Amino acid sequence: MTSIPVYMTAKHRECDDLFTEAESAVADNNWPLALTHWQGFSLELATHFEQEEEVLFPQFEQATGITGGPTQVMRMEHQQMRALVQDLNHAMSQQDKDTYLGLSETLMVMMQQHNMKEEMMLYPMIEQNLSQGEQLVEDFKAASVSA
């Protein structure tokens, strides 16, 4: 059985790795490879955000009654990151290296700060307040196998 902080933190690392691989492929002008890693990253990130927004955050809010705090900030940051992902998608489709690398730098910084807040603060709080955390992780794993 895996705890929420362990599972979700591992997903952050997986996303980081795909993201970095896409970035270095763009830097090398290897667009086919960049696209493969980029698509992998986008999918992982979208799934991760969904698990947070549709499962973990609502359950945390329900358990604690804290609805206007950290989960709202995280949702807002997800929206900012989704907008950057859209811009990066466009730069990728245009094979626009300079724009891609500039946006990629911005998203990387935003993502690191966001992930750190979740890992240091929110995931431990979620873990503390949800009794069914390990079951939720099992559900996430099952969903990703069937996807």
Ligand SMILES: [Fe+2]
């Ligand atoms: Fe998040």
Ligand SMILES: [Fe+2]
């Ligand atoms: Fe996260």
